[in-house]
Amino acid sequence: MTYINEYAERIANEPFQNKKDKEIFEMRLDNYIKQKNIKGLTITKLNPLSHKQIQGRNLILWQGDITKLQVDAIVNAAKKTLLGGGGIDGAIHKASGGLLLRECASLCGCETGDAKVTKGYNLPSKTVIHTVGPIYYKDPEGAEVKLRSCYRRCLEICDEHHFHSIAFCLVSCGIYGYPVKEGAQVSQDVVTDYLNRNPNTSLTDIVFTVFSNADAEIFHQVFDRNVKKEKDGLKEGKVGIEQKKKEIEIKQQQEKEKEPKRKEKENQQLIQKPLEIMKTEEKDQQKEKEQKKELEQKKESDQKKEQQKRKEKQGKELEAKFGQEKSHEKPKDKSNEKYIQLTKENRKEKEKENDKQKIKVIPKKKENEQVKIEPQGKPKGKPKEKQMDKQPIKKK
Template sequence: MNITSLSVDELQAKSRKRFSGRRFVLWQGDMTKLKVDAIVNSANKSLLGGNSMSEVIHQAAGPLLLRECATLGGCEVGDAKITKGYNLFSKAVIHAVGPEYSVEPEGAEEKIKSCYKKCLEICEQYHLRSVAFQLISCGTYEFPLQQGAQLSVDVVTDYIQKNPKSSLNDFVFTVTKNNEVDIFKQVFEGSKQLEEDKEYIEKQKQKELDKHKYKDKQKQKEQEQKKEQDKKQKEQEQKKEKEQDKKKEKEQKDKKKDKKKDKKDD
């Protein structure tokens, strides 16, 4: 079965915003299908898989990812390490180790902030332009979703403000559940820093306009084709009528000839 990759432009996003010219995209789906420079894996300290999303990433990337992770010697909470993407559509995987909020809530927020910041620094180090995040520590480790979503956006905007020449341009915030979409939308819409992606909106308007123009052209083409078909059909019918008239005329002439012949014979 062929699996299609999805670039940032192709995503059916739940929300699109801009900050300092950069694109902030909220997307619901499987991040292993994303064609970005790096995806962020919310990993445990061993980096060898364990939680559900981490297992999905390892499965999609293939055994070489696990082999490389085994050479890294694990990773401390609040830190992150990078590997190749292998069979993924992304070039790289950044493995960030968030705190277990359900076990040790104290200091969890600062450690999660540290994870996001470290991911951004790694992207900068490798001159990456696009990165897809999943919510760090918000699943199995039970960090509050609303707080986690707000925190992820705040860390990224703060990083861009402090690093205006950053190579990063596209930030995809990926979620899988409907309630996560609702929470992230609230964060996106409630942010005073994020602006509407006017460029994308204009592109979509132009696409719709082009679609309508194409439909109108197709309709006109179909009408012209039908007109041409009707014309041909009418010509064929007229031709057929003429042939039938000629046939009748010939039959009448033949009948007259036969009558004359009969009279002559009498």
């Protein structure tokens, strides 16, 4: 629970000072309105800055203190908490007495753009309609919609309770920073629109109150500007109707004269359209072909780039693998290398010797037979005839 809620509960639960205050506080709003008789400035006694009528209802611009008006309802530019404040809010709470703050504390606040009604207590007005206007500098774009809602809700509450008179202040045009000129225009627009849409409204008198001279001058300009517009509209309602009829007839004749020219233009357009369409189609086809070629070229270039990248990656991977294998290989023994070299040399020498000393060995047939050993290889020159030694034949 926040401090504001605690403060509101404390005010709502305070004891009453006397029985009359308790009776007035607990009285229903309808009964209170019937019984209340506090005198103040009536609408007939006002000296208005300006005056006009819409749908038979009186709209009055008046400069003065809103707390002294004797009307069915005055509008208070309140905060969301409804627990009082500065400016008009503080002045209304001060003039009404403590019971107004007590009733506001029991309402649990009010949202921006909405409104709630309470009794007037010590004020000449029978009731107070509390409305929460927008803070202009926080949301300048959405402020107008919320401000319109404030004025509309106040008028709707008046019809709900069958009020005949209401006095508006300039909502949100003080501390909340809404421009006075724009705020005045919003109030005029909403009220005139509401009266035009609700001709059977219970309201007969609507007062727009202004306190300072500067605000009065600005509001007076806006108010009189709207009065001139309405007067011009009334004149047009009687005299201007015939002029409008004549203008309409002249426009119709001009349109009839222009019809054949329009038809000719339409026919020309119908003829030109297919040619234009053909040209546009050809252009579109050429563009599509060019785009396709560009896409194909891009794809080819991308594929080549990808292939190059893959090759580079594979080369790098192979280099990395070979580098790892070389690092893991054991160093060779120099002694083994020397042994291998020696064995190779010995083999070569032996092979040479064998080539030189290759001899054919002929087996001995007999004991006395001589065996010749011929060197391997072809003999030089003509071959000599073999001469066999004659041996004596032994007689048996």
